[in-house]
Amino acid sequence: MLLRGVLILLVVGLVVWMLSARARASKRPRSVPQPEAFVRCAHCGVHLPRDDAVIDGASAYCSEAHRLAGPREPGGS
Secondary structure, rough: OOHHHHHHHHHHHHHHHHHHHHHHHHHHHOOOOOOEEEEOOOOOOOEEHHHHHHEEEHHHHOOOOHHHHHOEEEOOO
């Protein structure tokens, strides 16, 4: 009889603990990642994050080599 009471008390305590942990977790603010701006390389056309791009005036490039090569001619291969 005593063992049964202790077991019931443990189960009730476990359920209360799980519910309180779940309530605490749902109150935490969730951080939503901000979208990152992408740019297009003026030489090869690849899209990359603006923070990783080499910016030269109004043009963005994927690397220093493509910045030095300059923008590709429209219609060129």
